[in-house]
Amino acid sequence: MSAAKISVAEFDAIVREDLTWAHDIGMRADEIAHGRAILRLPFRSSSLRPGGVVSGPSIMALADACMYAVVLSAIGSVKLAVTTSFNINFLYGALPVDLLAEGAMLRLGKRLAVIEVRVHSEGRVQPVAHATGTYSIPPAKAP
Numbered sequence: 001m002s003a004a005k006i007s008v009a010e011f012d013a014i015v016r017e018d019l020t021w022a023h024d025i026g027m028r029a030d031e032i033a034h035g036r037a038i039l040r041l042p043f044r045s046s047s048l049r050p051g052g053v054v055s056g057p058s059i060m061a062l063a064d065a066c067m068y069a070v071v072l073s074a075i076g077s078v079k080l081a082v083t084t085s086f087n088i089n090f091l092y093g094a095l096p097v098d099l100l101a102e103g104a105m106l107r108l109g110k111r112l113a114v115i116e117v118r119v120h121s122e123g124r125v126q127p128v129a130h131a132t133g134t135y136s137i138p139p140a141k142a143p
Contacts, residue, residue: 002034003034004032004033004034004073004074005034005072005073005074005075005076005077006032006069006072006073006076006077007032008029008030008031008032010077011029011032011037011069011072012028012029014072014077014079015027015028015029015065018079019065021061022061022065025041025042025044025047025058025061026041026042026044027039027040027041027061027062027065028040029069030100032069032073033073034073034074035070035073035074035104035105035108036070036073036102036103036104036105037066037069037070037073037101037102037103038066038100038101038102038103039062039065039066039069039100039101039103040098040099040100040101040122041058041061041062041098041099041100041101042098043096043097043098043099045096048096051093052093052096053093053094053095053096054093054094054095054096054099054121054128056088056090058099059088059090059094059099059119059128059129060086060088060131062099062101062119063086063088063101063103063117063119063129063131063133064083064086064131064133065101066101066102066103066115066117066119067083067086067103067115067117067131067133067135068081068083068135069103070103070104070105070113070115070117071105071113071115071135071137073105074105074108074113075108075113075137078137078138080138081113081135081136081137081138082135082136083133083134083135083136084112084133084134084135084136085133085134086131086132086133087131087132087133088129088130088131089129089130089131090128090129091126091127091128091129091130092126092127092128093128094119094121094128094129095121095124095128097121097122097123098121098122099119099120099121099122099128100119100120100121100122101117101118101119102117102118102119102120103115103116103117103118104116104117106132109137110137111136111137111139112134112135112136112137113134113135113137114132114133114134115132115133115134115135116130116131116132117130117131117132117133118130118131119131
């Protein structure tokens with residue numbers, strides 16, 4: 001298996017500098033390997049919805065950012081890779097604890113990447129959401 005083309009520290013720097021919305025809510029990478037990533041969203045009471053579960057928009061943001069990390073793990077720091085499709089199924093209410101998103105590459109082509117993400121409450125194996133998405137990869141610049 002190939003080595004990841006971006007490190008946890010490099011991805012967290014992108015979050016801090018270019019994805020300030022994600023940095024503001026504390027999102028960070030726990031692990032990055034080639035074609036795989038685990039991102040964490042620390043629990044904040046402001047992310048709760050009525051009923052005491054973490055809101056859907058918080059879960060969706062974490063899943064999409066995890067897809068971005070997975071893509072960059074395979075192609076390197078190509079900041080203009082963007083979401084072209086995103087689908088999520090909410091399976092269970094997310095507990096008021098940190099959320100973890102575990103993403104994996106399903107297919108990597110020259111211009112598109114297809115990714116799968118499972119989100120779960122920390123300490124639980126059962127996913128609270130399952131997401132799939134496609135990222136558009138910009139063409140490589142000629143040297």
